[in-house]
Amino acid sequence: MTQLTITRPDDWHLHLRDGAALKAVVADTARQFARAIIMPNLRPPVTTTEQALAYRARIEAALREHEGLPAFTPLMTLYLTDNTTADEIVRAHESGQVYAVKLYPAGATTNSDAGVTDLLGKCTAALEALQRCGMPLLVHGEVTDPRIDVFDREAVFVERVMQPLRRAFPELKVVFEHITTKDGAEYVRDAEGPIAATITPQHLLYNRNAIFQGGVRPHWYCLPILKRETHRQALVEAATSGSPRFFLGTDSAPHARGLKEHACGCAGCYTALHAMELYATVFERAGCLDRLEGFASLHGPDFYGLPRNTDTLTLRRETFTIPDEVPYGDATLVPLAAGESLEWRVVHY
Numbered sequence: 001m002t003q004l005t006i007t008r009p010d011d012w013h014l015h016l017r018d019g020a021a022l023k024a025v026v027a028d029t030a031r032q033f034a035r036a037i038i039m040p041n042l043r044p045p046v047t048t049t050e051q052a053l054a055y056r057a058r059i060e061a062a063l064r065e066h067e068g069l070p071a072f073t074p075l076m077t078l079y080l081t082d083n084t085t086a087d088e089i090v091r092a093h094e095s096g097q098v099y100a101v102k103l104y105p106a107g108a109t110t111n112s113d114a115g116v117t118d119l120l121g122k123c124t125a126a127l128e129a130l131q132r133c134g135m136p137l138l139v140h141g142e143v144t145d146p147r148i149d150v151f152d153r154e155a156v157f158v159e160r161v162m163q164p165l166r167r168a169f170p171e172l173k174v175v176f177e178h179i180t181t182k183d184g185a186e187y188v189r190d191a192e193g194p195i196a197a198t199i200t201p202q203h204l205l206y207n208r209n210a211i212f213q214g215g216v217r218p219h220w221y222c223l224p225i226l227k228r229e230t231h232r233q234a235l236v237e238a239a240t241s242g243s244p245r246f247f248l249g250t251d252s253a254p255h256a257r258g259l260k261e262h263a264c265g266c267a268g269c270y271t272a273l274h275a276m277e278l279y280a281t282v283f284e285r286a287g288c289l290d291r292l293e294g295f296a297s298l299h300g301p302d303f304y305g306l307p308r309n310t311d312t313l314t315l316r317r318e319t320f321t322i323p324d325e326v327p328y329g330d331a332t333l334v335p336l337a338a339g340e341s342l343e344w345r346v347v348h349y
Contacts, residue, residue, distance in 0.1 A: 002317045004289060005348075008070075008309040009276065009296035011036040013138070013177055013198045013249030015268070016059060016074075018042050020329035023062045025254050028272040030063060030072035032346055034309045037075045037138070037249070040102055045079035045114050049092045052076040056097060070311070075099040077138065081114055082122040089129035099304065100136040100175070101126070105161075107144045119161060120168060127169050136173040136304065141184060142224055151208075154224055155183040166193060173303070178203065178251045180224040182234035188245050189238065196303045198249025199239050201278035202269045202336055207232045218260045219334045222253065223267040239295055240288035247299035250275045256331035269336040274322055278336070280315050280344040314348035 014029060014036040016022050029036055038059065040046035046055055059074045077100045078084070078092055084101070092098035104115035116123060130137055142153035143160055166174065176188050176197040188197040200222075208226040211217055220226065238246045252275065253268025260266055271278060276296070283292040301308050320342045325332040 006293035007297035027066040040079040086129035093133040185238040320345040
């Protein structure tokens, strides 16, 4: 196969930041994706409908600064806190612009210090409202107990948080974000009720050895962290299985080069620039290019209850060398696998 045309995909997990950073990265996503679920972990976090709509307006303004982009729709989310009210959930749903609510366990990842400290103890009213409205809860699935090894936090989260949550709210739509383990993939595959998972390109392409090849490589460091090869293989199996419970979410997370190459570097991989090229590489290596469209373009909107896109995106088999760095406001950022070459390139949008 030398060319592949699919329904234009969506990104169901994206960080766009704000201000100059937003202006620097938003076009990369819009060139490939028709829609994206926008993460709310700004400083301060997006906790109200009013803030979400204001953020959406800033994204749209940033898009207008780039000429020749295809149509792109940001799908907004709220940041769940211990104090989120049922009324705020209803208000978000009725806005028609807020599509989900994001759970960050306090301290789990970048800008998560305002996150939830006791999900079932303090967020019951908000969860009940989400279930009634049919809005998905997007879950960063890691426990933050310091006694738990960083490589085990997702598996423990399934037992300690996900299972009790879904027993208490069996009709709540849940997206287990950026799963990284065999445990997570098997849980989503087998669980009853409305549940799905997003999978990133870095967790499909690399295991934890990538962080340490030739020294510490900070641009492969993300949270949840890359895991063992057996987990990567399980994720590839899930993504390419054709199951509608698994779909694309890049978790593309831009950080300035200096903040990544730092004594205490930021977590996050920047993949918006070349996301579909990375995913095509995964599916081709698995011998499943015919299933890329389902994963990238169909399963996500079906789960969210949104219409599938009607336009297309074309990938052509030709060498694409990932740039060493790209502009990022007054700084630069380094894309995942910078300097490496891929065999697919997006040629039409």
